[in-house]
Amino acid sequence: MILTDEQIEYISINLEFYGVKQGELKDDLLDHICTYIEMGQFDDFTSAYKSALQQFGGHHAFTNIQRETFLExxxxxxxxxxxxxxxxxxxxxxxxxxxxxxxxxxxxxxxxxxxxxxxxxxxxxxxxxxxxxxxxxxxxxxxxx
Structure with a gap:
């Protein structure tokens, strides 16, 4: 599945909404999510995005990832x-x-x-x-x- 610019922007906005504010961490997470979606065998973007979120521990895990990165x-x-x-x-x-x-x-x-x-x-x-x-x-x- 190839992502459009609008879908990538949607993921980026959601990452900010989920509390990921650090630029480099946000870019890395965006890259990982997009790669996961593009490498998977998904029919539509919604199911692919939900699967990617679950793969990373859900949207609540993003704030924990940011906190751990910040502390590290x-x-x-x-x-x-x-x-x-x-x-x-x-x-x-x-x-x-x-x-x-x-x-x-x-x-x-x-x-x-x-x-x-x-x-x-x-x-x-x-x-x-x-x-x-x-x-x-x-x-x-x-x-x-």
């Missing part, structure tokens, strides 16, 4: 931010401890290491930490409302 993407971004924060902390602490040891033994380069540790703290670690706090507060605020 945000969890991935959250873990990336956490990793960057830990790396920044490690580098800053390593520079500071190295600078302190160099200063303690009066070795050359102590001030450079301490200077880089304070620059890392001011320009990298502190902004990363503040962004992390902001994102966590924003996530808590949106989950409460």
């Amino acid at each position: 993407v945000h969890l991935h971004n959250y873990l990336k931010r956490k990793k960057v924060t830990y790396i920044a902390v490690f580098v800053t602490v390593l520079l500071f401890i190295s600078g302190a040891i160099f200063k303690l033994f009066h070795w050359p380069g102590a001030m450079i290491l301490l200077l880089f540790s304070f620059i890392s703290l001011a320009l990298f670690l502190l902004p990363v930490y503040l962004v992390q706090r902001y994102k966590n507060a924003e996530r808590k605020f949106t989950s409460n409302h």
Whole structure:
């Protein structure tokens, strides 16, 4: 069965009606539904569309799919931010401890290491930490409302 542009538009509008708002997810679901309908042996569009909806768990499953996709993407971004924060902390602490040891033994380069540790703290670690706090507060605020 070959779908017309009107039928594809109908499916797209229904996906929005069922709560799928994310553009990329909506396009992917639209593509999967259209492929399912076109590959199947159906006589009419209505029965093919109903069968496709049932294949994907019904129209209620679309909001769950969007929610799970949203959480997966945000969890991935959250873990990336956490990793960057830990790396920044490690580098800053390593520079500071190295600078302190160099200063303690009066070795050359102590001030450079301490200077880089304070620059890392001011320009990298502190902004990363503040962004992390902001994102966590924003996530808590949106989950409460």
